[in-house]
Amino acid sequence: MSNFEKGLKAGVISGIIFGISIYSIQYIIERLTSGYDISYSIIFMVIIGGILGSIFGAIIGIIFSKTYKKLPGTSSMVKAIIISIFAWIFFSFLIPFILRYGYSYFSDNFIRNAMSSQVFYIFFGIMLGLLWDKFTEMEKTCSECQRVVPKDANLCPYCGKKFNINIKKVNKETKLTSKKS
Numbered sequence: 645m646s647n648f649e650k651g652l653k654a655g656v657i658s659g660i661i662f663g664i665s666i667y668s669i670q671y672i673i674e675r676l677t678s679g680y681d682i683s684y685s686i687i688f689m690v691i692i693g694g695i696l697g698s699i700f701g702a703i704i705g706i707i708f709s710k711t712y713k714k715l716p717g718t719s720s721m722v723k724a725i726i727i728s729i730f731a732w733i734f735f736s737f738l739i740p741f742i743l744r745y746g747y748s749y750f751s752d753n754f755i756r757n758a759m760s761s762q763v764f765y766i767f768f769g770i771m772l773g774l775l776w777d778k779f780t781e782m783e784k785t786c787s788e789c790q791r792v793v794p795k796d797a798n799l800c801p802y803c804g805k806k807f808n809i810n811i812k813k814v815n816k817e818t819k820l821t822s823k824k825s
């Protein structure tokens with residue numbers, strides 16, 4: 645799996661969960677706090693949230709994979725949280741500012757909405773980082789040609805380099821048997 649694929653996949657999965665949770669929770673809060681009846685159902689919000697979330701996740705996931713090495717932080721989790729905070733600033737402040745939403749930019753309502761979405765973005769970042777690591781764990785890079793090869797391969801399909809995967813396994817097994825005896 646290339647970094648691009650990995651970012652796209654991790655982004656879309658996290659984005660769908662992000663979109664569904666932010667839309668359905670907002671719907672529930674609105675239903676509980678506003679006096680008037682909301683005509684559309686929660687299923688509609690889940691579908692909309694899932695669609696918008698997957699688009700959002702794909703964009704952020706691709707940017708994440710392309711900027712991965714330049715992002716600050718030593719772990720992919722920290723990097724993913726940083727990019728999700730950038731996304732939060734972009735989608736909660738810059739986009740509404742450009743589009744000039746119905747309410748005033750500096751109204752209490754606007755600030756409250758923007759602040760309350762922050763937790764969802766951080767949650768998205770955590771998922772993105774976790775999935776990125778999960779997908780990275782499933783593969784390894786050849787020490788000779790730097791290409792991504794299947795994790796259980798003991799021979800590089802590109803350059804023919806032999807990996808010492810079997811030696812490691814034997815060592816593990818001998819350790820286990822020596823512990824038993």
Ligand SMILES: [Zn+2]
Nearest residue numbers: 786789800803
């Ligand atoms: Zn190789």
